[in-house]
Amino acid sequence: MGNKSNDKILGIDRETFRNFMGKYGVSVVMVIMIIAIALYKPVFLKPANIINVITQISINAMLAFGMCLCITIGGIDLTVGAQIALVSVISAKCIVEFGMPIILGAIIGIAVATVFGALNGFLIARFNMFPFVVTLSMQLVIRGAAQVISGGKAITVGNDVKNIYYGKFLGVAIPIWLTIIVFVIMYIMFHWTKLGRYILAVGGNAHAAVASGIKEFNIRLICHTISGFLAGIGAIIMLAKTGSGQSNLGVGYETDAVAAAVIGGTSFAGGIATMPGVMIGIFIIGFIYNGINMIGINANWQSIIRGLVIIGTVMLDSAINGKSRK
Numbered sequence: 001m002g003n004k005s006n007d008k009i010l011g012i013d014r015e016t017f018r019n020f021m022g023k024y025g026v027s028v029v030m031v032i033m034i035i036a037i038a039l040y041k042p043v044f045l046k047p048a049n050i051i052n053v054i055t056q057i058s059i060n061a062m063l064a065f066g067m068c069l070c071i072t073i074g075g076i077d078l079t080v081g082a083q084i085a086l087v088s089v090i091s092a093k094c095i096v097e098f099g100m101p102i103i104l105g106a107i108i109g110i111a112v113a114t115v116f117g118a119l120n121g122f123l124i125a126r127f128n129m130f131p132f133v134v135t136l137s138m139q140l141v142i143r144g145a146a147q148v149i150s151g152g153k154a155i156t157v158g159n160d161v162k163n164i165y166y167g168k169f170l171g172v173a174i175p176i177w178l179t180i181i182v183f184v185i186m187y188i189m190f191h192w193t194k195l196g197r198y199i200l201a202v203g204g205n206a207h208a209a210v211a212s213g214i215k216e217f218n219i220r221l222i223c224h225t226i227s228g229f230l231a232g233i234g235a236i237i238m239l240a241k242t243g244s245g246q247s248n249l250g251v252g253y254e255t256d257a258v259a260a261a262v263i264g265g266t267s268f269a270g271g272i273a274t275m276p277g278v279m280i281g282i283f284i285i286g287f288i289y290n291g292i293n294m295i296g297i298n299a300n301w302q303s304i305i306r307g308l309v310i311i312g313t314v315m316l317d318s319a320i321n322g323k324s325r326k
Contacts, residue, residue: 062234066227075131084250087235092245110232117228204271
Protein backbone atom coordinates (compact mmCIF):
# COMPACT_ATOMS: atom_id res chain seq x y z
CA MET A 1 0.00 0.00 0.00
CA GLY A 2 1.43 3.36 -0.98
CA ASN A 3 2.06 6.22 1.38
CA LYS A 4 -1.15 8.27 1.58
CA SER A 5 0.85 11.48 1.89
CA ASN A 6 2.17 10.84 -1.62
CA ASP A 7 -1.39 10.70 -2.95
CA LYS A 8 -2.05 14.32 -2.10
CA ILE A 9 -0.67 17.59 -3.46
CA LEU A 10 -1.18 20.63 -1.24
CA GLY A 11 -3.79 18.64 0.63
CA ILE A 12 -5.71 17.82 -2.58
CA ASP A 13 -6.21 14.34 -3.99
CA ARG A 14 -3.55 13.75 -6.66
CA GLU A 15 -6.05 12.66 -9.33
CA THR A 16 -8.30 15.65 -8.63
CA PHE A 17 -5.30 17.99 -8.80
CA ARG A 18 -4.12 16.39 -12.05
CA ASN A 19 -7.54 16.78 -13.68
CA PHE A 20 -7.84 20.38 -12.49
CA MET A 21 -4.43 21.33 -13.85
CA GLY A 22 -5.20 19.53 -17.08
CA LYS A 23 -8.25 21.73 -17.63
CA TYR A 24 -7.16 24.98 -16.03
CA GLY A 25 -3.38 24.76 -15.56
CA VAL A 26 -2.62 27.39 -18.19
CA SER A 27 -5.37 29.60 -16.76
CA VAL A 28 -3.71 29.43 -13.35
CA VAL A 29 -0.34 30.37 -14.84
CA MET A 30 -1.82 33.27 -16.77
CA VAL A 31 -3.74 34.57 -13.75
CA ILE A 32 -0.40 34.65 -11.92
CA MET A 33 0.99 36.62 -14.86
CA ILE A 34 -1.90 39.09 -14.60
CA ILE A 35 -1.21 39.56 -10.89
CA ALA A 36 2.47 40.16 -11.65
CA ILE A 37 1.58 42.75 -14.29
CA ALA A 38 -0.76 44.50 -11.86
CA LEU A 39 2.01 44.69 -9.26
CA TYR A 40 4.43 46.05 -11.83
CA LYS A 41 1.92 48.48 -13.39
CA PRO A 42 -0.75 49.51 -10.84
CA VAL A 43 -2.59 51.47 -13.56
CA PHE A 44 -3.42 48.07 -15.06
CA LEU A 45 -6.21 47.58 -12.51
CA LYS A 46 -7.71 51.06 -12.76
CA PRO A 47 -11.46 50.96 -13.58
CA ALA A 48 -10.98 52.89 -16.83
CA ASN A 49 -8.49 50.34 -18.13
CA ILE A 50 -10.60 47.38 -17.03
CA ILE A 51 -13.68 48.77 -18.80
CA ASN A 52 -11.57 49.44 -21.89
CA VAL A 53 -10.32 45.84 -21.94
CA ILE A 54 -13.81 44.39 -21.40
CA THR A 55 -15.08 46.48 -24.31
CA GLN A 56 -12.24 45.36 -26.57
CA ILE A 57 -12.65 41.65 -25.82
CA SER A 58 -16.25 41.71 -27.07
CA ILE A 59 -15.04 40.86 -30.59
CA ASN A 60 -12.99 37.86 -29.45
CA ALA A 61 -15.87 36.80 -27.22
CA MET A 62 -18.17 36.37 -30.22
CA LEU A 63 -15.57 34.34 -32.08
CA ALA A 64 -14.57 32.23 -29.06
CA PHE A 65 -18.14 31.18 -28.19
CA GLY A 66 -18.62 29.84 -31.71
CA MET A 67 -15.13 28.33 -31.77
CA CYS A 68 -15.93 26.50 -28.54
CA LEU A 69 -18.86 24.72 -30.19
CA CYS A 70 -16.77 23.67 -33.18
CA ILE A 71 -13.90 22.39 -31.04
CA THR A 72 -16.30 20.58 -28.71
CA ILE A 73 -17.63 18.46 -31.60
CA GLY A 74 -14.05 17.59 -32.52
CA GLY A 75 -13.57 20.22 -35.22
CA ILE A 76 -12.42 23.82 -35.63
CA ASP A 77 -13.47 26.96 -37.51
CA LEU A 78 -10.57 28.83 -39.11
CA THR A 79 -12.83 31.15 -41.10
CA VAL A 80 -13.88 33.47 -38.26
CA GLY A 81 -11.09 35.99 -38.85
CA ALA A 82 -11.85 36.17 -42.57
CA GLN A 83 -15.56 36.48 -41.76
CA ILE A 84 -14.78 39.73 -39.94
CA ALA A 85 -13.24 41.14 -43.12
CA LEU A 86 -16.06 40.03 -45.43
CA VAL A 87 -18.92 41.16 -43.19
CA SER A 88 -17.30 44.52 -42.47
CA VAL A 89 -16.88 45.15 -46.20
CA ILE A 90 -20.39 44.02 -47.15
CA SER A 91 -22.11 45.94 -44.36
CA ALA A 92 -20.07 49.08 -44.99
CA LYS A 93 -20.83 48.89 -48.72
CA CYS A 94 -24.54 48.45 -48.06
CA ILE A 95 -24.65 51.39 -45.66
CA VAL A 96 -22.35 53.83 -47.47
CA GLU A 97 -22.73 53.07 -51.18
CA PHE A 98 -26.29 51.72 -51.28
CA GLY A 99 -27.66 54.03 -48.59
CA MET A 100 -29.26 51.26 -46.54
CA PRO A 101 -30.21 51.76 -42.88
CA ILE A 102 -27.48 50.61 -40.47
CA ILE A 103 -29.57 47.79 -39.06
CA LEU A 104 -30.34 46.41 -42.56
CA GLY A 105 -26.69 46.61 -43.62
CA ALA A 106 -25.67 44.80 -40.44
CA ILE A 107 -28.30 42.10 -40.93
CA ILE A 108 -27.17 41.46 -44.50
CA GLY A 109 -23.54 41.14 -43.40
CA ILE A 110 -24.40 38.80 -40.53
CA ALA A 111 -26.61 36.74 -42.85
CA VAL A 112 -23.70 36.25 -45.27
CA ALA A 113 -21.46 35.08 -42.41
CA THR A 114 -24.19 32.70 -41.24
CA VAL A 115 -24.52 31.20 -44.71
CA PHE A 116 -20.77 30.61 -44.93
CA GLY A 117 -20.85 29.02 -41.48
CA ALA A 118 -23.67 26.72 -42.60
CA LEU A 119 -21.70 25.87 -45.76
CA ASN A 120 -18.71 24.89 -43.62
CA GLY A 121 -20.90 22.63 -41.53
CA PHE A 122 -22.58 21.09 -44.59
CA LEU A 123 -19.29 20.23 -46.31
CA ILE A 124 -17.83 18.75 -43.13
CA ALA A 125 -20.91 16.74 -42.16
CA ARG A 126 -22.19 15.70 -45.59
CA PHE A 127 -18.88 14.67 -47.16
CA ASN A 128 -17.04 13.70 -43.97
CA MET A 129 -14.28 16.20 -44.75
CA PHE A 130 -11.68 17.30 -42.23
CA PRO A 131 -12.82 20.52 -40.49
CA PHE A 132 -9.28 21.91 -40.62
CA VAL A 133 -9.04 21.49 -44.40
CA VAL A 134 -12.55 22.78 -45.11
CA THR A 135 -12.33 25.89 -42.94
CA LEU A 136 -8.75 26.69 -43.98
CA SER A 137 -9.77 26.55 -47.65
CA MET A 138 -12.94 28.52 -47.01
CA GLN A 139 -10.87 31.11 -45.16
CA LEU A 140 -9.09 31.86 -48.44
CA VAL A 141 -12.40 32.03 -50.31
CA ILE A 142 -13.99 34.41 -47.80
CA ARG A 143 -11.03 36.76 -47.54
CA GLY A 144 -10.66 36.71 -51.31
CA ALA A 145 -14.33 37.66 -51.63
CA ALA A 146 -13.75 40.56 -49.25
CA GLN A 147 -10.88 41.79 -51.42
CA VAL A 148 -12.96 41.53 -54.59
CA ILE A 149 -15.97 43.34 -53.11
CA SER A 150 -13.90 46.13 -51.57
CA GLY A 151 -11.49 46.43 -54.48
CA GLY A 152 -8.69 46.43 -51.93
CA LYS A 153 -9.87 49.76 -50.53
CA ALA A 154 -11.26 50.69 -47.13
CA ILE A 155 -14.93 51.70 -47.05
CA THR A 156 -15.31 54.40 -44.40
CA VAL A 157 -18.53 54.62 -42.38
CA GLY A 158 -19.98 57.50 -40.40
CA ASN A 159 -20.17 58.23 -36.69
CA ASP A 160 -23.64 56.70 -36.49
CA VAL A 161 -22.08 53.30 -37.16
CA LYS A 162 -19.20 53.97 -34.76
CA ASN A 163 -21.76 54.51 -31.99
CA ILE A 164 -22.31 50.75 -31.97
CA TYR A 165 -18.85 50.44 -30.42
CA TYR A 166 -18.33 53.78 -28.67
CA GLY A 167 -21.93 54.41 -27.62
CA LYS A 168 -23.39 53.49 -24.22
CA PHE A 169 -26.68 52.20 -22.88
CA LEU A 170 -27.47 52.83 -19.21
CA GLY A 171 -23.87 53.97 -18.79
CA VAL A 172 -22.40 50.70 -20.11
CA ALA A 173 -20.69 50.34 -23.51
CA ILE A 174 -22.90 48.62 -26.10
CA PRO A 175 -20.29 45.91 -26.91
CA ILE A 176 -20.32 44.90 -23.24
CA TRP A 177 -24.10 44.53 -23.35
CA LEU A 178 -23.80 42.41 -26.50
CA THR A 179 -21.20 40.19 -24.82
CA ILE A 180 -23.42 39.69 -21.77
CA ILE A 181 -26.50 38.89 -23.86
CA VAL A 182 -24.68 36.41 -26.10
CA PHE A 183 -22.99 34.75 -23.12
CA VAL A 184 -26.33 34.23 -21.33
CA ILE A 185 -27.94 32.79 -24.47
CA MET A 186 -24.98 30.49 -25.12
CA TYR A 187 -24.88 29.38 -21.48
CA ILE A 188 -28.56 28.47 -21.48
CA MET A 189 -28.30 26.69 -24.85
CA PHE A 190 -25.14 24.77 -23.97
CA HIS A 191 -25.90 23.80 -20.37
CA TRP A 192 -29.70 23.73 -20.10
CA THR A 193 -30.99 22.37 -23.40
CA LYS A 194 -30.95 19.10 -25.33
CA LEU A 195 -28.91 20.74 -28.06
CA GLY A 196 -26.07 21.39 -25.62
CA ARG A 197 -26.15 17.79 -24.42
CA TYR A 198 -26.18 16.55 -28.00
CA ILE A 199 -23.15 18.71 -28.85
CA LEU A 200 -21.21 17.23 -25.94
CA ALA A 201 -22.35 13.73 -26.89
CA VAL A 202 -21.22 14.05 -30.51
CA GLY A 203 -17.87 15.45 -29.40
CA GLY A 204 -17.41 12.76 -26.76
CA ASN A 205 -18.25 9.78 -28.97
CA ALA A 206 -19.91 10.41 -32.30
CA HIS A 207 -20.66 6.73 -32.97
CA ALA A 208 -22.35 6.26 -29.61
CA ALA A 209 -24.28 9.50 -30.12
CA VAL A 210 -25.58 8.34 -33.51
CA ALA A 211 -26.47 4.95 -32.03
CA SER A 212 -28.55 6.71 -29.38
CA GLY A 213 -30.56 8.57 -32.02
CA ILE A 214 -28.68 11.87 -32.26
CA LYS A 215 -28.33 13.22 -35.81
CA GLU A 216 -24.65 14.01 -36.14
CA PHE A 217 -25.18 15.88 -39.43
CA ASN A 218 -27.60 18.32 -37.81
CA ILE A 219 -25.34 18.96 -34.81
CA ARG A 220 -22.28 19.73 -36.94
CA LEU A 221 -24.34 21.94 -39.24
CA ILE A 222 -25.84 23.85 -36.30
CA CYS A 223 -22.49 24.39 -34.55
CA HIS A 224 -20.79 25.84 -37.62
CA THR A 225 -23.84 27.93 -38.48
CA ILE A 226 -23.82 29.44 -34.99
CA SER A 227 -20.09 30.07 -35.30
CA GLY A 228 -20.66 31.95 -38.55
CA PHE A 229 -23.53 33.96 -37.06
CA LEU A 230 -21.48 35.00 -34.03
CA ALA A 231 -18.51 35.89 -36.24
CA GLY A 232 -20.89 38.18 -38.12
CA ILE A 233 -21.83 39.97 -34.91
CA GLY A 234 -18.16 40.30 -34.02
CA ALA A 235 -17.54 41.78 -37.47
CA ILE A 236 -20.15 44.49 -36.95
CA ILE A 237 -18.48 45.42 -33.66
CA MET A 238 -15.13 45.55 -35.45
CA LEU A 239 -16.61 47.72 -38.23
CA ALA A 240 -17.89 50.15 -35.61
CA LYS A 241 -14.54 50.14 -33.78
CA THR A 242 -12.35 50.80 -36.82
CA GLY A 243 -14.84 52.99 -38.66
CA SER A 244 -14.28 51.24 -41.97
CA GLY A 245 -14.78 47.96 -43.77
CA GLN A 246 -11.47 46.45 -44.87
CA SER A 247 -10.43 43.18 -46.45
CA ASN A 248 -7.42 42.88 -44.11
CA LEU A 249 -9.41 43.01 -40.87
CA GLY A 250 -9.49 40.00 -38.56
CA VAL A 251 -6.11 38.53 -39.54
CA GLY A 252 -5.04 36.11 -36.80
CA TYR A 253 -8.27 36.50 -34.83
CA GLU A 254 -9.01 32.80 -35.19
CA THR A 255 -5.93 32.02 -33.08
CA ASP A 256 -7.15 34.30 -30.29
CA ALA A 257 -10.53 32.56 -30.40
CA VAL A 258 -8.87 29.13 -30.20
CA ALA A 259 -6.65 30.32 -27.33
CA ALA A 260 -9.61 31.67 -25.35
CA ALA A 261 -11.56 28.45 -25.83
CA VAL A 262 -8.77 26.04 -24.87
CA ILE A 263 -7.56 28.19 -21.97
CA GLY A 264 -11.14 28.03 -20.69
CA GLY A 265 -11.04 24.23 -20.62
CA THR A 266 -12.43 23.30 -24.05
CA SER A 267 -10.78 20.03 -25.04
CA PHE A 268 -9.43 19.39 -28.53
CA ALA A 269 -10.31 15.76 -27.87
CA GLY A 270 -13.95 16.86 -28.01
CA GLY A 271 -16.87 16.50 -25.63
CA ILE A 272 -15.47 18.73 -22.86
CA ALA A 273 -16.30 22.43 -22.54
CA THR A 274 -18.11 25.02 -20.44
CA MET A 275 -19.27 28.49 -21.44
CA PRO A 276 -18.15 30.09 -18.15
CA GLY A 277 -14.71 28.56 -18.80
CA VAL A 278 -14.60 30.11 -22.26
CA MET A 279 -15.61 33.47 -20.78
CA ILE A 280 -12.73 33.21 -18.32
CA GLY A 281 -10.38 32.37 -21.19
CA ILE A 282 -11.58 35.44 -23.10
CA PHE A 283 -10.89 37.70 -20.12
CA ILE A 284 -7.45 36.17 -19.51
CA ILE A 285 -6.40 36.63 -23.14
CA GLY A 286 -7.66 40.21 -23.17
CA PHE A 287 -5.94 41.24 -19.96
CA ILE A 288 -2.68 39.50 -20.84
CA TYR A 289 -2.45 41.32 -24.17
CA ASN A 290 -3.36 44.61 -22.50
CA GLY A 291 -0.73 44.05 -19.83
CA ILE A 292 1.93 43.23 -22.40
CA ASN A 293 1.22 46.51 -24.19
CA MET A 294 1.37 48.43 -20.91
CA ILE A 295 4.70 46.94 -19.95
CA GLY A 296 6.05 47.97 -23.34
CA ILE A 297 6.96 44.53 -24.68
CA ASN A 298 7.43 44.52 -28.46
CA ALA A 299 4.15 43.72 -30.21
CA ASN A 300 5.88 41.02 -32.26
CA TRP A 301 6.27 38.97 -29.08
CA GLN A 302 2.49 38.69 -28.80
CA SER A 303 2.37 36.18 -31.63
CA ILE A 304 5.02 34.08 -29.90
CA ILE A 305 3.06 34.22 -26.64
CA ARG A 306 -0.17 33.21 -28.39
CA GLY A 307 1.51 30.22 -29.97
CA LEU A 308 3.17 29.10 -26.74
CA VAL A 309 -0.10 29.46 -24.82
CA ILE A 310 -1.98 27.26 -27.29
CA ILE A 311 0.81 24.67 -27.44
CA GLY A 312 1.04 24.53 -23.64
CA THR A 313 -2.72 24.17 -23.27
CA VAL A 314 -2.98 21.43 -25.89
CA MET A 315 -0.09 19.55 -24.25
CA LEU A 316 -1.89 19.62 -20.91
CA ASP A 317 -5.16 18.69 -22.56
CA SER A 318 -3.56 15.71 -24.34
CA ALA A 319 -1.80 14.56 -21.18
CA ILE A 320 -4.99 14.57 -19.11
CA ASN A 321 -8.01 14.16 -21.35
CA GLY A 322 -6.20 12.03 -23.91
CA LYS A 323 -5.28 9.46 -21.28
CA SER A 324 -8.75 9.46 -19.78
CA ARG A 325 -10.24 8.45 -23.16
CA LYS A 326 -7.97 5.46 -23.70
